[in-house]
Amino acid sequence: MKSHVKAVVIGGGVVGCSVLYHLARAGWTDVMLIERSELTSGSSWHAAGGFHTLNGDPNVAKLQAYTVQLYKELEELSGQSCSLHLTGGVMLADTSERMDFLRLAHAKGRYLGMDTELITPSEAKAMFPLMDETNFVGAMWDPVEGHLDPSGTTHAYAKAARKLGAEIVLRNRVVELTQEVDGTWNVVTEQGTVKAEHVVNCGGLWAREVGRMVGAELPLLAMEHMYLLTEPMPEVEAFNRETGREMVGVLDFKGEIYTRQERNGVLLGTYEKACKPWSPVETPWNFGHELLQPDIERIAPSLEVGFRHFPGIEKAGIKQIINGPFTFAPDGNPLVGPVQGLTNFWCACAVMAGFSQGGGVGLALSNWMVSGDPGFDVWGMDVARFGEWASLRYTNAKVRENYSRRFSIRFPNEELPAARPAQTTPLYDTMIAQNAVMGDSWGLETPLWFAPKGTEPKDKVSFRRSNDFEHVGNEVRATRERVGVTEIANFAKYEVSGQGAEEFLNRLMTNRMPKVGRIVLTPMLNERGKLIGDFTIARAGSEAFMIWGSSAAQKYHMRWFEKHLPKDGSVRIHRFDQTLVGLSIAGPKSRALLQKLVDVDVSSSAFRFMDFREMAVGGAPCMVNRITYTGDLGYEIWMQPAYQRLVYRAIKEAGEEFGIVDFGMRALLSMRLEKNFPTWFRELRPIYGPFEGAMDRFIKLEKNDFIGREAAAAEGAEGAKLRRVSLVVDALDADVMGDEPIWARVGNKEYGTVEKPHGYGAPRFDASGKEARGSTAATGASAVRGITDGEWRVVGWVTSGGYAHYVQKSMAQGYVPAALADNESEGLFEIEILGERRPARVNIEPSFDPDGGKMRG
Numbered sequence: 001m002k003s004h005v006k007a008v009v010i011g012g013g014v015v016g017c018s019v020l021y022h023l024a025r026a027g028w029t030d031v032m033l034i035e036r037s038e039l040t041s042g043s044s045w046h047a048a049g050g051f052h053t054l055n056g057d058p059n060v061a062k063l064q065a066y067t068v069q070l071y072k073e074l075e076e077l078s079g080q081s082c083s084l085h086l087t088g089g090v091m092l093a094d095t096s097e098r099m100d101f102l103r104l105a106h107a108k109g110r111y112l113g114m115d116t117e118l119i120t121p122s123e124a125k126a127m128f129p130l131m132d133e134t135n136f137v138g139a140m141w142d143p144v145e146g147h148l149d150p151s152g153t154t155h156a157y158a159k160a161a162r163k164l165g166a167e168i169v170l171r172n173r174v175v176e177l178t179q180e181v182d183g184t185w186n187v188v189t190e191q192g193t194v195k196a197e198h199v200v201n202c203g204g205l206w207a208r209e210v211g212r213m214v215g216a217e218l219p220l221l222a223m224e225h226m227y228l229l230t231e232p233m234p235e236v237e238a239f240n241r242e243t244g245r246e247m248v249g250v251l252d253f254k255g256e257i258y259t260r261q262e263r264n265g266v267l268l269g270t271y272e273k274a275c276k277p278w279s280p281v282e283t284p285w286n287f288g289h290e291l292l293q294p295d296i297e298r299i300a301p302s303l304e305v306g307f308r309h310f311p312g313i314e315k316a317g318i319k320q321i322i323n324g325p326f327t328f329a330p331d332g333n334p335l336v337g338p339v340q341g342l343t344n345f346w347c348a349c350a351v352m353a354g355f356s357q358g359g360g361v362g363l364a365l366s367n368w369m370v371s372g373d374p375g376f377d378v379w380g381m382d383v384a385r386f387g388e389w390a391s392l393r394y395t396n397a398k399v400r401e402n403y404s405r406r407f408s409i410r411f412p413n414e415e416l417p418a419a420r421p422a423q424t425t426p427l428y429d430t431m432i433a434q435n436a437v438m439g440d441s442w443g444l445e446t447p448l449w450f451a452p453k454g455t456e457p458k459d460k461v462s463f464r465r466s467n468d469f470e471h472v473g474n475e476v477r478a479t480r481e482r483v484g485v486t487e488i489a490n491f492a493k494y495e496v497s498g499q500g501a502e503e504f505l506n507r508l509m510t511n512r513m514p515k516v517g518r519i520v521l522t523p524m525l526n527e528r529g530k531l532i533g534d535f536t537i538a539r540a541g542s543e544a545f546m547i548w549g550s551s552a553a554q555k556y557h558m559r560w561f562e563k564h565l566p567k568d569g570s571v572r573i574h575r576f577d578q579t580l581v582g583l584s585i586a587g588p589k590s591r592a593l594l595q596k597l598v599d600v601d602v603s604s605s606a607f608r609f610m611d612f613r614e615m616a617v618g619g620a621p622c623m624v625n626r627i628t629y630t631g632d633l634g635y636e637i638w639m640q641p642a643y644q645r646l647v648y649r650a651i652k653e654a655g656e657e658f659g660i661v662d663f664g665m666r667a668l669l670s671m672r673l674e675k676n677f678p679t680w681f682r683e684l685r686p687i688y689g690p691f692e693g694a695m696d697r698f699i700k701l702e703k704n705d706f707i708g709r710e711a712a713a714a715e716g717a718e719g720a721k722l723r724r725v726s727l728v729v730d731a732l733d734a735d736v737m738g739d740e741p742i743w744a745r746v747g748n749k750e751y752g753t754v755e756k757p758h759g760y761g762a763p764r765f766d767a768s769g770k771e772a773r774g775s776t777a778a779t780g781a782s783a784v785r786g787i788t789d790g791e792w793r794v795v796g797w798v799t800s801g802g803y804a805h806y807v808q809k810s811m812a813q814g815y816v817p818a819a820l821a822d823n824e825s826e827g828l829f830e831i832e833i834l835g836e837r838r839p840a841r842v843n844i845e846p847s848f849d850p851d852g853g854k855m856r857g
């Protein structure tokens with residue numbers, strides 16, 4: 001065992017081996033994997049080995065597609081077979097809502113270049129004859145699904161990594177991690193200490209314990225998971241004989257089950273409602289290559305549905321039931337990246353689908369470690385997406401919720417109840433008493449909309465407009481015509497202060513820093529010139545700046561700030577989180593309202609648009625910004641939590657004469673749409689450049705050498721390829737949700753914006769068992785079916801949207817080729833909503849207050 005290496009990877013499961021391989025492939029060959037026992041000694045050895053590309057987050061779906069593509073390369077490199085069975089798979093819908101969900105997934109897949117297809121239950125049965133098709137209304141076929149040998153695959157990664165020079169040390173537990181002043185890690189193992197610049201936690205079932213070695217409580221939990229294997233089945237053998245093919249994989253939403261052929265029988269796994277955490281507080285170090293006791297009672301309700309939907313399986317004898325633990329994060333996606341507050345400590349854990357995601361996780365993490373950037377938009381699996389509120393008990397409740405609804409539909413207006421409320425503001429009880437429907441905003445209860453008195457404050461979950469539509473509309477109209485108040489505690493707030501504060505912010509931000517008492521809006525870029533933040537910055541004093549940003553990105557942004565903080569102590573950063581809360585008032589009467597609450601002049605000349613002041617509001621010390629996300633005349637008022645009730649009560653009492661209303665986040669988001677304002681993590685993400693994101697006026701290339709300047713200048717000089725646009729959609733009863741494809745009538749003109757992530761697809765068969773139209777060979781390039789249609793082709797995608805209530809238009813924002821972005825013609829665009837293509841038109845000027853007269857007045 002070497003005594004010094006560039007990086008130590010802890011854990012030899014599929015994820016650790018993938019990380020090791022990718023690091024070595026990226027040129028870091030001085031790397032070592034340390035495994036407590038043998039390779040695959042955690043979850044990896046007893047996995048069912050299934051893989052697929054579909055994921056609710058298209059960026060994670062891309063990395064899954066990469067993983068699947070990688071296996072061929074890996075087999076060639078390592079000489080080790082992964083026993084790849086690229087069978088393809090079907091997802092079965094038993095209700096019209098589930099079919100809507102499949103239409104949505106299919107449409108999303110179009111802009112990713114995925115080769116999915118909507119099919120009938122009989123077509124599905126032709127591929128999986130054990131099902132009773134009368135239970136289903138439709139299905140979706142995905143050619144890039146299948147299964148493999150988990151152990152062979154893990155060893156293939158390991159062999160490939162060794163060939164590139166990486167070292168693997170077995171039967172050697174890491175027992176302690178300490179860090180020297182210069183940042184070097186001491187990786188203390190049973191066989192001695194290794195010094196390393198970087199440490200990666202790929203501890204799988206023990207990732208939590210490895211995290212605790214450095215004081216990090218990672219939000220992950222292992223769950224028991226069962227699948228059964230049947231005796232050989234004559235139906236399966238007959239199918240294989242007659243078609244010369246293996247049966248496809250099947251996912252049954254209703255039963256929360258998956259099933260597929262395994263040898264001459266089938267394998268059937270369940271995500272049962274009565275799910276059970278395993279070792280909820282601490283994983284024993286002496287847990288070895290063991291299985292857990294099967295508990296058939298627990299999965300009986302799932303099996304009942306399974307046997308009804310797949311009667312053939314019920315008749316078969318059960319050969320074996322496997323019960324093994326594997327880990328989940330609260331939202332089911334992995335935890336990847338550098339841990340905020342630590343240097344060079346990385347994690348790649350809570351990977352619940354290691355054989356779909358392991359390759360993508362390894363690639364993203366190795367890019368990140370070697371070049372400082374993951375190279376993709378990995379927000380969906382970034383370890384920074386969880387805050388301090390994601391405690392052991394929170395994680396336990398959320399993981400159980402997530403597991404028991406693993407294949408359930410999450411509607412766009414659906415808020416999940418587990419582990420709530422976590423954080424509340426002092427106004428929580430008041431909002432509940434006012435019939436607010438609350439939502440979870442990065443662990444904080446936030447009013448979404450207000451239900452009329454006497455009705456139940458609850459969303460009817462749907463893909464279409466729902467019971468909030470009328471009431472959100474009323475909140476918007478009352479605000480736009482009179483005045484409204486809303487809670488904005490769910491924004492991120494920071495203070496940056498000290499002698500070096502201005503220089504520090506100038507280095508990080510693309511816009512110039514404001515004068516004392518003024519505000520600027522500014523994006524933040526990474527070295528590649530991509531958008532990694534969008535902030536409102538006010539100068540509170542010569543060496544003090546207040547910063548507001550996206551709540552969900554607090555740890556993500558703190559990690560970046562800390563990374564770039566000067567070492568000389570000249571800059572201090574404070575994250576307020578919920579020690580600073582806020583209220584926003586907006587609408588034409590908001591100035592008159594504010595004037596009643598303060599003892600200073602807030603007339604338009606004394607308190608101008610984009611001004612910042614400290615003043616007492618309703619007697620409470622506050623900071624006030626003359627700016628709101630509604631795009632109307634309005635103010636953001638910030639105070640310590642102890643004053644929030646006082647200020648709110650004062651606002652409501654003084655606002656009575658103006659007919660003040662409460663409005664929630666949904667009304668706020670509706671109002672920003674009619675102003676063409678973007679949102680962070682939807683329109684603005686690390687895959688877009690600032691000019692693509694239409695942030696031109698905030699990019700001051702001449703100001704100084706800020707991070708990402710060179711790349712941004714190149715993007716500006718070459719001209720952005722894509723452009724963010726606002727569109728008015730001729731929608732029916734459903735508005736866009738995000739990720740829908742944008743079609744354009746452009747004939748054969750090439751814009752090259754549709755990326756196609758798959759290298760190969762699998763064959764599918766029609767009802768007669770013959771290979772069907774458009775089918776692709778197992779190793780050939782797949783035809784991108786469905787993204788062209790006569791004159792029409794998919795040219796872009798929607799990032800977000802909804803109904804803009806004041807201007808009464810269904811609106812969307814999204815990215816299209818820059819060459820089409822200024823074309824407001826009717827008939828040029830269509831957006832696919834729930835499988836139906838609806839006409840859409842680019843809308844350059846905001847529909848509400850296009851010249852900003854109301855907002856600036």
Ligand SMILES: Cc1cc2nc3c(=O)[nH]c(=O)nc-3n(C[C@H](O)[C@H](O)[C@H](O)COP(=O)(O)OP(=O)(O)OC[C@H]3O[C@@H](n4cnc5c(N)ncnc54)[C@H](O)[C@@H]3O)c2cc1C
Pocket residue numbers: 010011012013014015016034035036037038039040041042043044045046047048049050051172173174175202203204205206207210225226227322323324325326348349350351352353354355356357
């Ligand atoms: C029954 C079942 C079915 C499944 N089916 C599928 C499926 O069909 N498809 C799919 O993609 N996934 C499936 N999974 C999930 C899959 O197994 C996991 O996603 C995957 O194994 C996670 O791999 P890992 O490398 O993160 O963790 P693990 O496999 O748990 O590996 C972690 C390794 O780290 C080592 N380690 C930990 N701490 C230390 C330390 N301090 N020092 C040294 N070594 C240490 C452990 O010994 C272990 O070998 C299934 C899981 C189960 C239980």
